[in-house]
Structures are given as C-alpha cells and as structure tokens.
Amino acid sequence: MAGVHLIAAVGLSGQIGLDGEVPWHGRPEFAEHTARDLAEFARLTAGGVLIMGSVTAAKLPPTFRPKDRSIVVWRRHYDPEDVIRHYRKQDRDVWVCGGQKVYETLIPYVDWHHISVIPYDGPADRFLPPILPHWSAA
C-alpha cells in the first residue's frame, strides 16, 4: 500500500542545511556517505511524488528529475491535508524531501521515516524538527 514517507539525511544534532546546501557539502570525509545516500534516494523515490521546498527544488540536480517521478514544489499557502489526500487517493508513494518548513508542515501526515545519519557535528542553519512527540528539538 502506498503511503507518505519522510526522507532526510541528518547530522548528529539533526542538522540538515547550511547556507543553502547540506552542511557536509564538499567535505571529502563525508563523500562516501553522500554518494550512498543519493543512490538510495534515487532508488527509493522512483515512481513516487516528491514534495520539496522551493530552495531545495532549485538545487535538485537534473539526474534527480527523471520522468518516473513527480516533483511538487511546496508553497506556503498549500493546505497540507488537501495535498496529502489528493495523492493518497492516487495510491502513489509520497516522499517529503524537506527543507525544514516542509518537514515541519508535513510531519503529522508521515507514515514512515527514512533517516540517514551523517557523522557530522558542525554548524547548521536548518534542522530536522522533532519527529516523535517525545523527541526534543536539536
């Protein structure tokens, strides 16, 4: 059965972004993790609907825009309930791809989490919000 998935790569304190990139962008020590995550992202999301924020979408490499998946660029005036209901009716997997505000808005609708932890412990300006009610903010 299709469902709503959250997919994210996070640092050790929930970091997801810094200056418009992932915080470990360009750091050779994380290159292997990054390559593995991108390959997994491509494999998992094939055929699905990818919901992502406008900043994230603008940076999406062309190789992640294959014709077998739809990309929905999130806008703040969208009603999350309507959007999720629409795609659930189509019985398609929905992938919530970030950034921070998109995760915050759609977390209540997520069935499954696919989180890859990167052993990065540095600064960030975007974080994955707490996913489970008992998690505290980073």
Ligand SMILES: NC(=O)c1ccc[n+]([C@@H]2O[C@H](COP(=O)([O-])OP(=O)(O)OC[C@H]3O[C@@H](n4cnc5c(N)ncnc54)[C@H](OP(=O)(O)O)[C@@H]3O)[C@@H](O)[C@H]2O)c1
């Ligand atoms: N590590 C990861 O897995 C991961 C995944 C994704 C992104 N990132 C990182 O995160 C950063 C980009 O994320 P971002 O958070 O800056 O931007 P973003 O999520 O790509 O774009 C911001 C989005 O939030 C929407 N928004 C703004 N205010 C809102 C509100 N009050 N309610 C609902 N939606 C609202 C905007 O809609 P409008 O267009 O209508 O303003 C826009 O679509 C980059 O550093 C990127 O590398 C990391």
